[in-house]
Amino acid sequence: MKILAVNGSPRGEKGNTEVILKPFLKGCEEAGAKTEIVYLKDKNIEHCSGCFTCWTKTPGKCIHKDDMEELLGKVLEADIIVYATPLYYFTVTGIMKDFMDRMLPLNNREIVKKGENYTHPKRFGKSPAKSVLISNCGFPGQYNFSGLVETFKVMTKGNLLGTILCAQGGILGAVNSNDMLKKMYAEFFSALKSAGKEVANYGYIKSETQAVLDKDVIDPEAYVKNANQVSFS
Numbered sequence: 001m002k003i004l005a006v007n008g009s010p011r012g013e014k015g016n017t018e019v020i021l022k023p024f025l026k027g028c029e030e031a032g033a034k035t036e037i038v039y040l041k042d043k044n045i046e047h048c049s050g051c052f053t054c055w056t057k058t059p060g061k062c063i064h065k066d067d068m069e070e071l072l073g074k075v076l077e078a079d080i081i082v083y084a085t086p087l088y089y090f091t092v093t094g095i096m097k098d099f100m101d102r103m104l105p106l107n108n109r110e111i112v113k114k115g116e117n118y119t120h121p122k123r124f125g126k127s128p129a130k131s132v133l134i135s136n137c138g139f140p141g142q143y144n145f146s147g148l149v150e151t152f153k154v155m156t157k158g159n160l161l162g163t164i165l166c167a168q169g170g171i172l173g174a175v176n177s178n179d180m181l182k183k184m185y186a187e188f189f190s191a192l193k194s195a196g197k198e199v200a201n202y203g204y205i206k207s208e209t210q211a212v213l214d215k216d217v218i219d220p221e222a223y224v225k226n227a228n229q230v231s232f233s
Contacts, residue, residue: 001033001200004078004129008085008096012039016136016172020164021084023189024134027196038074040095043067048101055109060123068102075103078129080161080199083152086169087137090147100155119157131156132199136169138227140220162205164195164213168223184217 005025009015025035046064054062062068075081085092092100107120122128133152137144145165152160166172175181175189191212195205205213 001079002077003028003033003035003080003082003200004074005035005037005082005084006096006099007037007039007041008083008093008099010041010093010095012041015086016166016169017084017086017134019172019175020134020136020166020169020192021082023192024082024132024164024196027193027198028200029196030193031197031200033080033200036074038071040099043071043095045071045095045098045102047098048104052109054105055107059108060105062102062105064102068099071099072103072106075106075129076124080130080132082132082134084134087135087144087148090144091151092148114157117157128157128159130159130161130203132161133163133165135164136166136172138168138170140167140216140223142167142214161199161203162195162210164192164205166213168216168218168220170227171218171223187212188215188217 003025005021007013007015007017007021009017012018021037025037028035044066045068046066049063051063054060083092083096085096088094091097106123108123110121111118112121113119131152133149135145135148142165144167145163149163149165152163171181175185191209194209195213198205198209
């Protein structure tokens with residue numbers, strides 16, 4: 001099984017998104033999956049021009065000759081794609097949105113009806129990869145992710161295997177350097193690894209694991225009080 005993780009954080013390996021992503025992928029690897037992380041901040045990906053040339057004049061080929069051509073090949077090879085992005089204004093980051101927009105060449109232009117919905121069939125005949133969504137935000141409250149999750153439910157057309165949504169994510173970067181936080185978050189990080197194993201082995205995250213991932217580690221009021229004292233200078 002090939003799992004492609006796409007990290008859409010502008011901070012890449014140094015971001016809070018990576019803190020969540022790495023243990024999850026470790027669990028996938030322990031279950032026998034082969035994993036790869038792509039850091040979009042290091043890639044040259046142009047904005048989609050909306051010209052539809054990839055549907056008309058050069059089917060399957062974009063007018064932009066950049067790193068997206070290589071990434072589309074990786075997408076086609078993957079069994080599971082992990083979309084890892086911090087929450088930016090209740091959705092994905094700009095570089096993640098460009099990546100998503102530029103996946104258009106993988107679809108045919110024809111509109112077909114599937115069940116009660118209309119969609120574009122895949123161009124290369126391969127069943128679409130399953131997806132996992134990983135995100136974090138600086139606010140307390142899972143409700144902050146509602147728009148993001150709905151986007152991925154629609155985009156993945158029923159192929160969303162699971163979501164890992166970490167509110168209070170602003171503290172994640174300090175966990176490994178603080179013994180008290182490390183102890184407090186031990187159960188959460190163990191659940192991240194378990195989630196990776198479960199997705200690789202069963203194709204879903206078990207309810208007991210999901211409950212740990214969704215639980216507030218820190219009291220929201222205490223988190224807000226500390227977050228408001230942090231200087232961004």
